[in-house]
Amino acid sequence: MRAAILAVGSELLGPERLDTNSLLLARQLESHGLTLCRKAVVGDEVEEIGPLLVELFATAELVLVTGGLGPTADDLTRQAAASALGRGLSERAEIVAEIEAKFASFGMRMPAVNRRQAEVIDDAVVLANHRGTAPGLRVDHERGTLFLFPGVPHELAAMVDSALVPWLESRGSRPLETRLFKVACLPESTAEETLAPAYAEFGAEAIALLASAGELRVRLTARGGAAGPGGLDRLERRVAELMGDAVFTRRSEETLEAVVGGLLGAAGRTVATAESCTGGLVAERLTRVAGSSAWFVGAVVTYADRLKVELLGVDERLLERHGAVSREVAEAMASGARRRLASDYGVAITGIAGPGGGSEEKPVGTVHVALAGPADGSPTHRRLRLPGDRERVRRLTGQWALDLLRRQLLDEVGDPPPA
Amino acid sequence: MRAAILAVGSELLGPERLDTNSLLLARQLESHGLTLCRKAVVGDEVEEIGPLLVELFATAELVLVTGGLGPTADDLTRQAAASALGRGLSERAEIVAEIEAKFASFGMRMPAVNRRQAEVIDDAVVLANHRGTAPGLRVDHERGTLFLFPGVPHELAAMVDSALVPWLESRGSRPLETRLFKVACLPESTAEETLAPAYAEFGAEAIALLASAGELRVRLTARGGAAGPGGLDRLERRVAELMGDAVFTRRSEETLEAVVGGLLGAAGRTVATAESCTGGLVAERLTRVAGSSAWFVGAVVTYADRLKVELLGVDERLLERHGAVSREVAEAMASGARRRLASDYGVAITGIAGPGGGSEEKPVGTVHVALAGPADGSPTHRRLRLPGDRERVRRLTGQWALDLLRRQLLDEVGDPPPA
Numbered sequence: 001m002r003a004a005i006l007a008v009g010s011e012l013l014g015p016e017r018l019d020t021n022s023l024l025l026a027r028q029l030e031s032h033g034l035t036l037c038r039k040a041v042v043g044d045e046v047e048e049i050g051p052l053l054v055e056l057f058a059t060a061e062l063v064l065v066t067g068g069l070g071p072t073a074d075d076l077t078r079q080a081a082a083s084a085l086g087r088g089l090s091e092r093a094e095i096v097a098e099i100e101a102k103f104a105s106f107g108m109r110m111p112a113v114n115r116r117q118a119e120v121i122d123d124a125v126v127l128a129n130h131r132g133t134a135p136g137l138r139v140d141h142e143r144g145t146l147f148l149f150p151g152v153p154h155e156l157a158a159m160v161d162s163a164l165v166p167w168l169e170s171r172g173s174r175p176l177e178t179r180l181f182k183v184a185c186l187p188e189s190t191a192e193e194t195l196a197p198a199y200a201e202f203g204a205e206a207i208a209l210l211a212s213a214g215e216l217r218v219r220l221t222a223r224g225g226a227a228g229p230g231g232l233d234r235l236e237r238r239v240a241e242l243m244g245d246a247v248f249t250r251r252s253e254e255t256l257e258a259v260v261g262g263l264l265g266a267a268g269r270t271v272a273t274a275e276s277c278t279g280g281l282v283a284e285r286l287t288r289v290a291g292s293s294a295w296f297v298g299a300v301v302t303y304a305d306r307l308k309v310e311l312l313g314v315d316e317r318l319l320e321r322h323g324a325v326s327r328e329v330a331e332a333m334a335s336g337a338r339r340r341l342a343s344d345y346g347v348a349i350t351g352i353a354g355p356g357g358g359s360e361e362k363p364v365g366t367v368h369v370a371l372a373g374p375a376d377g378s379p380t381h382r383r384l385r386l387p388g389d390r391e392r393v394r395r396l397t398g399q400w401a402l403d404l405l406r407r408q409l410l411d412e413v414g415d416p417p418p419a
Numbered sequence: 420m421r422a423a424i425l426a427v428g429s430e431l432l433g434p435e436r437l438d439t440n441s442l443l444l445a446r447q448l449e450s451h452g453l454t455l456c457r458k459a460v461v462g463d464e465v466e467e468i469g470p471l472l473v474e475l476f477a478t479a480e481l482v483l484v485t486g487g488l489g490p491t492a493d494d495l496t497r498q499a500a501a502s503a504l505g506r507g508l509s510e511r512a513e514i515v516a517e518i519e520a521k522f523a524s525f526g527m528r529m530p531a532v533n534r535r536q537a538e539v540i541d542d543a544v545v546l547a548n549h550r551g552t553a554p555g556l557r558v559d560h561e562r563g564t565l566f567l568f569p570g571v572p573h574e575l576a577a578m579v580d581s582a583l584v585p586w587l588e589s590r591g592s593r594p595l596e597t598r599l600f601k602v603a604c605l606p607e608s609t610a611e612e613t614l615a616p617a618y619a620e621f622g623a624e625a626i627a628l629l630a631s632a633g634e635l636r637v638r639l640t641a642r643g644g645a646a647g648p649g650g651l652d653r654l655e656r657r658v659a660e661l662m663g664d665a666v667f668t669r670r671s672e673e674t675l676e677a678v679v680g681g682l683l684g685a686a687g688r689t690v691a692t693a694e695s696c697t698g699g700l701v702a703e704r705l706t707r708v709a710g711s712s713a714w715f716v717g718a719v720v721t722y723a724d725r726l727k728v729e730l731l732g733v734d735e736r737l738l739e740r741h742g743a744v745s746r747e748v749a750e751a752m753a754s755g756a757r758r759r760l761a762s763d764y765g766v767a768i769t770g771i772a773g774p775g776g777g778s779e780e781k782p783v784g785t786v787h788v789a790l791a792g793p794a795d796g797s798p799t800h801r802r803l804r805l806p807g808d809r810e811r812v813r814r815l816t817g818q819w820a821l822d823l824l825r826r827q828l829l830d831e832v833g834d835p836p837p838a
Contacts, residue, residue: 287698
C-alpha cells in the first residue's frame, strides 16, 4: 500500500517552521512496511487543500493529513476534505457535548467557535482526541483511506497510537527490515566505489547512502537482491567486510564522539585537546557525551600563537621556522597537550578555516591534525586539504580529528563489543 | 507569481530527515513578495519525480527543486525533469572539464560516476556551483520556470545568492515589508508581557514571536494595525522602546557571538574563556565568527578540577571550601583566564549540565557564570538555574555567558552603530 502525508498550515510555508509531524507518521509507516511515496505541505485555503487531496489519492491509497482541525476560521481541513470527496459535513450533537465537557473540566465555557470541531464528514469514523478538543476523522472511500489528525504534536502522537497504529495492525502489514552503518570522513563517491561489489550483487535499491558534512550513513533495506529470506543478513555481512573499520557505529543515534568516549572509557584512557582553528569544537563535541568527565580531562584553545608557547610548551623556534599551521607545530601541540594537561592522548589541530589567512602555499582549508598517545614514537599526523567555507572546514576537521583518535584506539585497544 | 518547492530524496521520506532547504527558499520567495502555494517531497525515482513536476506546474509558475543532482545512480532529478518537460538531456564537455578541474585542485581524480553531473537539459541555463561539483539548471518553458538546485545546503545557499536572487530581482517583484528583533535569554511569556502595549495598539497579527533555545525572534510585518503608510515604522519604534537593550541585533542572520565580536573589535578589546560544563562551547561559538583572531585570544577547558588550579591559578582552598560549582570558583576562573591568557575580558563557566552530578543543594542545571574585565572591582556574576537536558543546559549557558559579555561591553563601550 502506498501512502502520502499532507501537512496543512500556512505557517509551514513560511521561512521559520517545518512540518515535523511527518517524521512521526513516516516512522509508523516504515515500521509497518508501507511505502511513503510523497509528502506535501499546503496553506489554510479550501481551494488549495481540496485539489491537492484529489491529486494525492491519484498516487496513494492512504493519505494522512495533519493540521487545520482547530476552531478558528482558518481551520479548513474538514471542509476541504468533504468537498474533495464529494461528501457532506454536519455537526454532531454528541461531539459538541464532549467538547463542552472538556472546557467545563477546566472551569471554562466552550467558546462558540469550537462548535466547528464537532463537524463530521458523512460516514467518517470519529477518532477520539484525549489531549485536546479536535477529534480526528477516518474516511474510507472508493479511492482509499483518509485520516485527518490534529496538528498539535502531542495530540497527534496520542492519536497515532490510539487510532493509526491499530488500523495499520488490523491490515496485517509486515514491517520493513533495515540495517545501518555510519562512517566518518569518507566521500560519497569513494563509498560508492568501495561498495561496488555489493551494488552488483544486491542492486542499488537495497543500499542507500545519506551524506552530511563528514558523515555518511549506509542504510540497507530488504529490497531488490536483499529481499528474500536471509538476504538482508547477507548484504549486511558483505557491506561490513567492504567497509571494514571505516564504520564507527551501527546505531542510528550514536555519534562519533560517543564512540570515541566509549573506547576511551573501555580502555581506561583519557584525552585532552589543543585546538587552534576549530576553537574548541572537538572539546565541545566530546563533552556533549554524558559522563565524559571519566575520560575527558580538558582542552586548551590557543588562538593566539603566544599561547601555543605559554600553555602548551611549543618551541618558539618551530613557530618561526615552520609557521603555526605546520606538521611540526601540530605535533608539538599534541605532545604539549598530553604533557601539560596530563592525559593519555593529546589531539591537536592547527589550520586555516578561512575566509582570511590563506596563502598560495597554505590555502584556506589547509589543516594539520596530530595525535600523541601513550605508545612510543612520534605523534600520528594528517595533513588535510578541506573544501568549503569556514563552518564546513571546522566541522570536517573535527570529524577527522575524532576519527583519527578512534582508529588509534581501535589499534591499541582492539575492537569494541558488537552493537 | 505562485511558486512551489520540491525536495527530491528518498531519505527525506524516512523518519530521520526533514527538508530544511525549503526554509531558505521560502525566505527568498517571501522577501521578494512571491506566494509559496505548496511544498512537496518525493523519493529518488524518475516515475515519481516527473509526474509530480507536471502537477506542480499546473498550480505554480515557478518550481524550485532541490536534491538529486549528485553523481550516484539514485540521483535522477535531471533525467526526470527532462522527461517531464519533453526535452533531451546531453553531456557537456566543458562541464566535465570543470568537474575534473575541481577534483584535480584537491589532488584527486574525478570518479567516472561524476560525469552524470555534466548532463544538461536542452536549452537550460547552467548555474555555476562554486562549492561543489553539481551545477544547477534553470529551464524556462511554456508553463513557467524550473530551477534545479543541489541538495547540499551550503551549495544550495551559494547558488540561491548567485542565481535565484538575481533572477527574482530581474522580475521586479515587491517584497513584503518586515522588521526583526533578536533577543537572548528572555522567555516567550516575559516577552509577551513586555510587548503588551504594542499588541494593544497594533494587534496580534502584526507581531510574531518565534522562540528557540535561549533566543527569541520578534518579527513585525505590515499587517493589522501596522498596515497603512508608516505603520510598520511606528510599530518598530514602539517595540524598540519596550525591548530596550535586550535586543542584540535586528539582522536576521547575525548571531549573538558575531554581535559580541563586533563590540570587542570596535572597542579594541580581547576576550578569553575558561569553561567547565560547556566544554568549550562558548569558545567554539566565538571562533565561528570570521576574523575572531582579532579579539579572541584563546580558552581553557578545565573539565578536571586540578586544571582549574594548574592552568587558571584557582586557589585550591576555594575548590575545597565552596566546590567547583560555586560563585567563588567561577570568579577565580574568570580572573585567572584574564590573567593567564592575557586578555581584557575573562568569561568563566562552571556548572552541572547533567544528567549526573546533581545534588539537592546543587541540582542539575545549576550554573555559575562570571565575567572579569578591565574595570576595577570584582567580576560580574550570575547564578543560573536552567531547565532541560544536558544539551539544553549547555546551550542556554552559552547564551547567558555571551549576553552577559555583550551587556558589559555596551555599558563600557556604549551603543553599537545602528544596524
